[in-house]
Amino acid sequence: MTSPDRPAAREPKYYTVKRHLLTSIEALEPGSLVATERELAAELGTSRTTVRQALVELVAEGRLVRRQGSGTYVAEAKMTWPQDLSSFTEQAEANGLVPSSRLLASARIRADDDVASMLNVSRGAPVYCVERLRLGDEQPIAVESSWLSAQRFPRLGIVMRRAGSLHAVLASDYGVRLRKGEESIETVPASPEHAALLQTDTGSPLLVVKRRSFDAERTPVEWSTSWFRGDRITLVASLGKRAR
Amino acid sequence: MTSPDRPAAREPKYYTVKRHLLTSIEALEPGSLVATERELAAELGTSRTTVRQALVELVAEGRLVRRQGSGTYVAEAKMTWPQDLSSFTEQAEANGLVPSSRLLASARIRADDDVASMLNVSRGAPVYCVERLRLGDEQPIAVESSWLSAQRFPRLGIVMRRAGSLHAVLASDYGVRLRKGEESIETVPASPEHAALLQTDTGSPLLVVKRRSFDAERTPVEWSTSWFRGDRITLVASLGKRAR
DNA sequence: TCCCAACATTGGACTAGACCATTCAAGATG
DNA sequence: CATCTTGAATGGTCTAGTCCAATGTTGGGA
Numbered sequence: 001m002t003s004p005d006r007p008a009a010r011e012p013k014y015y016t017v018k019r020h021l022l023t024s025i026e027a028l029e030p031g032s033l034v035a036t037e038r039e040l041a042a043e044l045g046t047s048r049t050t051v052r053q054a055l056v057e058l059v060a061e062g063r064l065v066r067r068q069g070s071g072t073y074v075a076e077a078k079m080t081w082p083q084d085l086s087s088f089t090e091q092a093e094a095n096g097l098v099p100s101s102r103l104l105a106s107a108r109i110r111a112d113d114d115v116a117s118m119l120n121v122s123r124g125a126p127v128y129c130v131e132r133l134r135l136g137d138e139q140p141i142a143v144e145s146s147w148l149s150a151q152r153f154p155r156l157g158i159v160m161r162r163a164g165s166l167h168a169v170l171a172s173d174y175g176v177r178l179r180k181g182e183e184s185i186e187t188v189p190a191s192p193e194h195a196a197l198l199q200t201d202t203g204s205p206l207l208v209v210k211r212r213s214f215d216a217e218r219t220p221v222e223w224s225t226s227w228f229r230g231d232r233i234t235l236v237a238s239l240g241k242r243a244r
Numbered sequence: 245m246t247s248p249d250r251p252a253a254r255e256p257k258y259y260t261v262k263r264h265l266l267t268s269i270e271a272l273e274p275g276s277l278v279a280t281e282r283e284l285a286a287e288l289g290t291s292r293t294t295v296r297q298a299l300v301e302l303v304a305e306g307r308l309v310r311r312q313g314s315g316t317y318v319a320e321a322k323m324t325w326p327q328d329l330s331s332f333t334e335q336a337e338a339n340g341l342v343p344s345s346r347l348l349a350s351a352r353i354r355a356d357d358d359v360a361s362m363l364n365v366s367r368g369a370p371v372y373c374v375e376r377l378r379l380g381d382e383q384p385i386a387v388e389s390s391w392l393s394a395q396r397f398p399r400l401g402i403v404m405r406r407a408g409s410l411h412a413v414l415a416s417d418y419g420v421r422l423r424k425g426e427e428s429i430e431t432v433p434a435s436p437e438h439a440a441l442l443q444t445d446t447g448s449p450l451l452v453v454k455r456r457s458f459d460a461e462r463t464p465v466e467w468s469t470s471w472f473r474g475d476r477i478t479l480v481a482s483l484g485k486r487a488r
Numbered sequence: 489t490c491c492c493a494a495c496a497t498t499g500g501a502c503t504a505g506a507c508c509a510t511t512c513a514a515g516a517t518g
Numbered sequence: 519c520a521t522c523t524t525g526a527a528t529g530g531t532c533t534a535g536t537c538c539a540a541t542g543t544t545g546g547g548a
Contacts, residue, residue, distance in 0.1 A: 011436050011446075012436070012446060012530085012531065012532090013531075013532070014531085014532085015435075015436055015446060015447075036497080036498065036499080037498080037499065038497095038498085038499095046532085046533085047532065047533045047534060047535090048533090048534085048535090049532070049533070049534085050531085050532060050533080052499090052500090053531095053532095055499095057447055060431075060432075060433055060449070061432050061433060066498095066499060066500090067498085067499075067540085067541080068498065068499040068500065068539065068540045068541070069497075069498050069499065069539075069540035069541030069542070070497095070498065070499080070540080070541055070542075071497095071498060071499080071541095072498090072499080078430070080428065181482065182480060182481070182482045183480070183481050183482070184324065184478050184479065184480045184481075185429055185451070185478070185479040185480075185481075186322070186451070186474065186477075186478040186479065187304075187431040187449045187451055188304075188305050189301040189304055191259075192254070192255045192256070192259055201500090202255075202256055202259060203259075203297075203301055205304070205431045205433075205449045205474075207429070207430070207431055230430065230431040230449075233430075234428050234429070234430040235428065235429040235430065236426060236427070236428045236429075237426070237427050237428075237429075237481070238425065238426045238427070256500085256501065256502090257501075257502075258501085258502085280527080280528065280529080281528080281529065282527090282528085282529095290502085290503085291502065291503045291504065291505095292503090292504085292505090293502070293503070293504085294501085294502065294503080296529090296530090297502095299529095310528095310529060310530090311510085311511080311528085311529075312509065312510050312511075312528065312529045313509075313510035313511030313512075313527075313528050313529065314510080314511055314512075314527095314528065315511095315527095315528065315529080316528090316529080445530090489548100490547100490548085491546105491548080492545105492546090492547085492548100493544105493545095493546085493547100494543105494544085494545090494546100495543085495544085495545105496541105496542095496543085496544095497540100497541080497542085497543095498539100498540080498541070498542095499538105499539090499540080499541095500537105500538075500539075500540095501536100501537085501538075501539100502535105502536080502537085502538100503534105503535085503536075503537100504533105504534100504535095505532105505533085505534095505535105506531100506533075506534105507530100507531085507532085507533100508529105508530075508531075508532100509528100509529090509530075509531100510527105510528080510529080510530095511526105511527085511528075511529095512525105512526095512527090512528095513524105513525095513526090513527100514523105514524085514525090514526100515522105515523085515524080515525100516521100516522085516523070516524085517520100517521080517522075517523085518519100518520085518521075518522090
């Protein structure tokens with residue numbers, strides 16, 4: 001009674017625009033300039049808002065880059081990011097990048113319920129929260145927040161102000177070698193703060209990696225959360241024995 | 245000359261709405277009805293479009309669920325999904341769910357460049373493409389596409405029409421036991437087709453897991469891609485030695 | 489020649505509305 | 519009492535426009 005042959009999935013108009021753009025993009029080199037939003041709207045007989053919705057998704061997929069005042073460009077290929085090495089420094093070097101960090105914040109605070117259970121300390125116990133922007137070849141890769149017990153690692157806040165690698169400090173100053181434990185991965189829209197740090201748009205999808213690390217005696221030592229740009233990064237892990 | 249104290253990250257209006265909603269949501273039980281879009285727009289002195297943009301992100305984060313004609317509700321908690329077991333069947337059972345599958349398509353096609361290199365066969369060689377909807381307790385969890393060499397696994401298309409578990413078939417009918425190789429994880433917006441299958445919205449962020457599996461002789465056997473709803477699933481892997 | 493101010497153009501954010509599809513409850517009908 | 523019809527309310531999609539912020543070009547002045 002409704003429609004004779006019902007399409008399996010009704011396609012919104014913006015999605016038609018998106019597919020049209022996708023085929024145009026495929027023929028172009030990374031860095032090429034794409035038509036302006038107003039041009040596309042006129043050309044495809046639609047509104048700028050609808051064109052914009054298609055562009056938002058293509059940007060989220062890492063196919064396009066928009067620069068206000070300048071134009072929309074075909075994006076560079078995504079970067080792959082290994083997950084099986086222990087530290088950011090190692091992972092960056094495996095990717096052929098020069099790793100660096102900017103210390104955003106380092107505070108001695110009291111553990112809330114989440115942090116307390118993850119570090120196996122009592123609620124309210126003093127913990128260090130170290131927040132860093134991680135860079136590869138001076139380009140922002142991830143924002144990373146780490147929590148560690150302040151009782152176990154006294155003066156960590158002072159030590160971190162001069163050091164680059166947290167894991168190196170733990171090994172040299174405290175004699176702790178980390179092994180990774182559970183890791184969880186999900187996707188969330190970027191907050192304005194994270195977007196600004198990662199030089200992307202508010203609301204664009206990020207990959208969030210939460211990880212707990214243990215020492216040789218299986219005591220939880222570090223609880224960390226990393227935010228990666230979903231449009232620039234593909235996380236890669238080799239699961240079985242190592243590949244090469 | 246521009247502004248006396250520049251805020252670190254200018255907050256869009258829709259983000260203020262989002263934070264307002266987030267605090268309201270936190271006090272509510274999953275399943276609770278939230279105010280309508282038009283009410284919120286009037287109440288917060290903004291347009292429905294802006295309210296909608298905030299809702300889109302909260303839905304993407306898995307905090308809210310919208311039902312056309314009915315209303316907007318507080319969502320159930322996300323489901324965690326293990327990554328360290330070999331098959332979907334095992335993973336579902338580890339989660340306490342009854343696994344099932346719907347065979348969407350099963351075709352014998354010629355390998356394109358990507359598939360050929362992943363399976364280590366020549367371009368144009370015959371391969372099977374098996375596309376399945378994976379369910380846990382009858383709820384859609386993931387869409388999964390697998391490619392396997394048709395030369396190595398003759399009559400796989402016929403066999404799969406009756407079988408549920410691909411890995412079980414490989415073991416029983418062909419004597420192959422798989423071990424996992426590299427795995428990559430990224431996030432993409434849902435196509436209308438995937439959205440319909442996973443009962444979510446077109447454009448909502450999905451987690452895409454691509455994986456290559458090998459046999460005991462380290463020959464690539466299966467190349468698969470899985471799409472998970474990013475608002476419902478958190479991927480979990482235990483990295484070091486097994487946790488328990 | 490060099491620098492800087494003015495301006496046109498781009499994407500970014502937002503508005504106020506239209507129309508549609510789905511849901512669900514209230515009321516009419518058997 | 520059960521069933522069907524109707525219609526109001528909801529979210530889904532799209533339009534056509536405004537104003538703003540960032541960019542890059544152009545032309546005038548030192």
